[in-house]
Amino acid sequence: MARNAPIGADQTGMTPTPASPVIHALSAAEREGVYRAIYGRRDIRAQFLPDPVPDELLARILQAAHHAGSVGFMQPWNFLIVRDRSVRAAVREAYVRERDRAAEFYEEPRRSLFLALKLEGILEAPLNLCVTCDPERGGPHVLGRSAVRETDLFSTCCAIQNLWLAARAEGIGVGWVSIIQPAEVKRILNIPERIIPVAYLCLGFVSEFPDQPDLARAGWRARLPLCDLVFADRWGQPPSADLSGALGSVQQEARW
Ligand SMILES: Cc1cc2nc3c(=O)[nH]c(=O)nc-3n(C[C@H](O)[C@H](O)[C@H](O)COP(=O)(O)O)c2cc1C
Numbered sequence: 001m002a003r004n005a006p007i008g009a010d011q012t013g014m015t016p017t018p019a020s021p022v023i024h025a026l027s028a029a030e031r032e033g034v035y036r037a038i039y040g041r042r043d044i045r046a047q048f049l050p051d052p053v054p055d056e057l058l059a060r061i062l063q064a065a066h067h068a069g070s071v072g073f074m075q076p077w078n079f080l081i082v083r084d085r086s087v088r089a090a091v092r093e094a095y096v097r098e099r100d101r102a103a104e105f106y107e108e109p110r111r112s113l114f115l116a117l118k119l120e121g122i123l124e125a126p127l128n129l130c131v132t133c134d135p136e137r138g139g140p141h142v143l144g145r146s147a148v149r150e151t152d153l154f155s156t157c158c159a160i161q162n163l164w165l166a167a168r169a170e171g172i173g174v175g176w177v178s179i180i181q182p183a184e185v186k187r188i189l190n191i192p193e194r195i196i197p198v199a200y201l202c203l204g205f206v207s208e209f210p211d212q213p214d215l216a217r218a219g220w221r222a223r224l225p226l227c228d229l230v231f232a233d234r235w236g237q238p239p240s241a242d243l244s245g246a247l248g249s250v251q252q253e254a255r256w
Pocket of ligand 1: 041042043044045118119120176177178179212213214215216
């Protein structure tokens with residue numbers, strides 16, 4: 001189907017005439033692909049296969065990450081690819097130390113449930129990737145960062161989400177491991193002082209993409225109803241009945 005082909009009024013509620021605002025929408029098949037990647041994306045820990053990730057494929061998903069929006073177009077990210085097993089083993093040891101520390105925050109029986117969860121695939125995944133943020137890239141006065149300094153970190157997270165979705169489209173699972181002290185990641189990976197390690201990711205082909213988040217399946221936490229999270233005009237004010245109804249309907253349709 002041609003790019004920017006008009007889409008059906010039944011899908012958008014708008015008539016796709018040349019003058020219509022939906023003329024730049026993706027075709028129905030393209031939109032299906034985008035939403036499929038969004039709803040089918042999972043945080044992967046237990047389903048990694050050992051097959052290597054081809055360099056061309058890795059390059060495509062890194063390029064997708066690199067096309068994220070960034071404050072002042074500062075592109076603060078770097079992508080540190082980790083394949084060396086001894087390096088990954090050191091990161092995993094750092095994970096275990098932090099996981100055991102984090103377990104102390106919970107009372108039983110939640111502590112045992114936490115410790116039983118599989119929360120990383122550092123050694124099973126053929127590839128690890130540390131995504132970092134350089135707060136000094138672009139000089140001291142980055143356009144758009146004057147009021148909110150953390151916008152460089154937000155930008156890096158946008159790159160990570162791009163990567164996560166592109167990986168899903170390519171059949172590659174991604175698992176984010178945040179249960180590691182950043183100082184440990186920096187020490188093991190020889191990351192300079194000013195650079196912030198934002199995400200430590202595990203990547204690889206998978207045996208399956210589960211249709212539910214692992215934490216939902218394990219009974220740790222359920223997805224919140226979208227309509228409880230949307231306000232109108234003022235904090236706490238519910239949206240119109242029409243929008244509330246539409247929010248309820250899309251929740252039913254998020255089927256991947
Ligand atoms: C910033 C961030 C940090 C995360 N850290 C971890 C982690 O350390 N271990 C883990 O198993 N999952 C981690 N996750 C994955 C979440 O648990 C997961 O996204 C959530 O349960 C929803 O599941 P889904 O990604 O499969 O939809 C992290 C996700 C994000 C966005």
